[in-house]
Amino acid sequence: MDFELNDRIVMHVDMDAFYASVEELDDPSLRGKPVIVGARPEDGRGVVSAANYAARKFGVHSAQPIGEAYRLCPKGIYLYPRFARYKEISDMVFEILRSVSPSVEPLSIDEAFVELTGTQRLLGNPVETARGVKKRILEKTGLVASVGVAPNKFLAKLASEHDKPNGFVVIEKDEIREFLDKLPIRDLWGVGPSTQKTLERLGIFTVKDLAETPLEVLRRKLGDHGEGLWRLSQGMDDRPVSSEGDRKGISKETTYNTDVTDIDQKKTTLRYLADKLSARMRDKGVSGRTITVKIRYTGFTTITRSNTLPIAISTSDELFREAMKLALPELEGSIRLLGIRISNIVGEEGEQLPLFGTEEIEKSKRLEQALDSIHDKFGNKSIDRAKILRDRKKRE
């Protein structure tokens, strides 16, 4: 554990099979059985969000189509995700992380970087600090995290993944080269199917191959991305752990179980997406200026259409109206997925909320807030838009 006082030290924390582990925690009868969280086989479409290690033995893995998972593991227990519950546990984990460093960068609900540089004076040996974090996560949540400690973010993430599950791996400076040389390029952060193909055409299969390739060659084939990957292959990564993360956009999309041609059904879906997106935006206290609709046709061809408005919007009516304008010319034919995204976010306490709100907008804001509070009290099934509109008409 030879870290000097001024050396950079980064920790990566990653919860093992997170969603599936929470399900096992909450229902002990599941323990030891293959648990697959995502969709249910009878739904048709859907993929695996998380599989526990018992399920992985059958070849089940995340992002796998649910039907394929079922073929491999028909006796598995298939569950829908319960995000609210996962968030509760995630909050506990992040509280522990923030207790050892002010600099915590979430990568997802169950994964984060923590800057440990400079914590030595206060907390002692950073490797022991990291070990303590892992232990406290287990004590507080009952769940196992894999932890990596290394001189930068890239290596810390590789370290945490290296001994999963229940891993604790430290990479010291003089071990970097040996550690990297063993890895296939696909393990590099930023190498997906497309980049892998490009690299393999150049005869590059391992991180060692990549490290020995002249930088010029990579820059020519992959541009800036190639240079970034080359630096990673040298073990070099000076990206800071950045805790401030203003969200860039919020989206809501849905894939039909079977493709849809009926225009009214498509419109109804857009209305539904606008309702849901608007509710989440209100929940987070944001509005946004750019609206994007996404349409995926049968056959998987996908298009997006976007428009940036002079003022930010947030109500369901506004989202629906703008989404319809964008989508209508593209809505013919057989459609697999529809989505709406809002970006160019203006926050609640943000610099510029719209200076003028028309009466119509104010009205529909009030209606939607009322809907929200009814949903909160009685659950989402308690009331729907058509009903509330009818009730209002009757009163007027």
Place this chain on the structure above:
DNA sequence: TCTGGGGTCCTAGGACCC
């Protein structure tokens, strides 16, 4: 029984401005 849903970042071309 192909390919979810939530995100981020990058690129390239065009508009527009100085």
Place this chain on the structure above:
DNA sequence: TCTGGGGTCCTAGGACCC
């Protein structure tokens, strides 16, 4: 009657991550 160059914003698509 010859069209530079830089900066910013916007749109559409693509790669990638969990």
